[in-house]
Amino acid sequence: MKAFTYERAHSAQQAARAAQQHPQAKFIAGGTNLLDLMKHQIETPTHLIDVNHIGLDQIEKTPDGGLRIGALVRNTDLASHPEVRKNYPVLSRALLAGASAQLRNKATTAGNLLQRTRCPYFYDTTKPCNKRKPGSGCAAIGGYERNLAILGTSEACIATHPSDMAVAMRVLDATVQTVAPDGARRSLALAQLHRLPGQTPQLETNLKAGELITSVTLPKPLGGRQTYSKVRDRASYAFAAVSMAAIQMPDGRFRFAFGGLAPKPWRVEAAESQSQPPAVAEVVLAGARSSSQTDYKKTLTARLIASALKGGNPL
């Protein structure tokens, strides 16, 4: 790990300002992704701003009946919150399907959203990777790409976003609140947080330098039947091959969002007006670019959709 200086922030604004003073700084929350990458020298911040004590660890109802989740709420605490278990079960389920209990006890809401890809070549610093080293090429395309993306990719990068939690937040139409170093606050739809790679896979989000996530807000509960299905190589403690957050709303309509398919949580609203499983799958998978290694993801996606539409709980 490269050397860095360390400070503990005591407010969101102070943290964002500190980031502006140290251009090579990173915020550290649970540390479960950042420290992993720093040990590999994939991330080499010169300064760490510890945001664990900025007071954003509360879950509270919003005036319009939604839920505001502080950026520092731990994944375990979010998954077990009574309001989430009762009214947003798809979110509890997605969180509980991710990582291990030890990691969920540390991992935070904002850190989970901003965790980086698990592309094996991103992690292997002896290989070309446009995300890690812009312009160096992509070792994954034509390499071992079985777990990589088939939607939203580019010739520069086919990495997936690995979060389970983000997939559930996408199906729930969550929004993300932030504060900038100059104190400006804004809210953006979760759908707008992550970028597609295009020619700049190193730019993963639409956050600006030093912008700190302060909370994630869920709209008022949708009700209905909510499931999170995660297909993976082993039954626990593994990233998704394909995952699906599905909600059958009280009026019978469906919503779907997918993990493991794309560089961001993948949702195609136009698919939700279809009622036959093959039609839904066709719209979700429109434009998919798969290889012999990743064709299976299309089959899995279609089967997950079919099973949800039949009212089953796929997994």
Place this chain on the structure above:
Amino acid sequence: MQSPWSRREFMATSAGLTGGLVASQLVSAPSPAEAVAQPTPAHYPVTLNLNGQTQTLELDARTSLLDALREHVHLTGTKKGCDHGQCGACTVLVNGRRINSCLTLAVMHQGDQITTIEGLGTPDNLHPMQKAFIRHDGFQCGYCTPGQICSAVGALSELEKGIPSHVTADLTGPIPVSQAELRERLSGNICRCGAYSNIIEAVTEVAGENG
């Protein structure tokens, strides 16, 4: 040689994707990338409440909680398996919750209460979970055992608090202390010797005594 996978690729792949127990250190070579002016190592004081005793240390900011315990306080019960959150050998309890001590910095734990395997019980006064592991032969080489035991103690306290898991059928009802629940809750601890069935028997017994 046209093997579709080199050994290195295989290691990198398993490390990144499944979180399995592999020597992912093997794939870390310094990135030749951007030359950023890195500061010289910075040291900070940190006071931990370690197994009931106050310890003040002066540490390089890079020191993980795991390295602080093993290399600075010489509490070597906590083990380093992967150093990347993939095996659970480094599990300790921080303010009563189990975490991987390899993926957290010691300087982030100012004032925290840390319990390691040495703090759970002593040779003459074993913790019930330690006794159960011995009774059920819940280990072979023993390397993963301190992490398994700290994790199991954390898991039972999570069950007591009603924290659900991936296999909990009803998110709003009471949670049964079943084998399926215990297996899922301990999936963050890998045992290369494969002592799993005896580990689960040991934990099941203690869970029964608690319940």
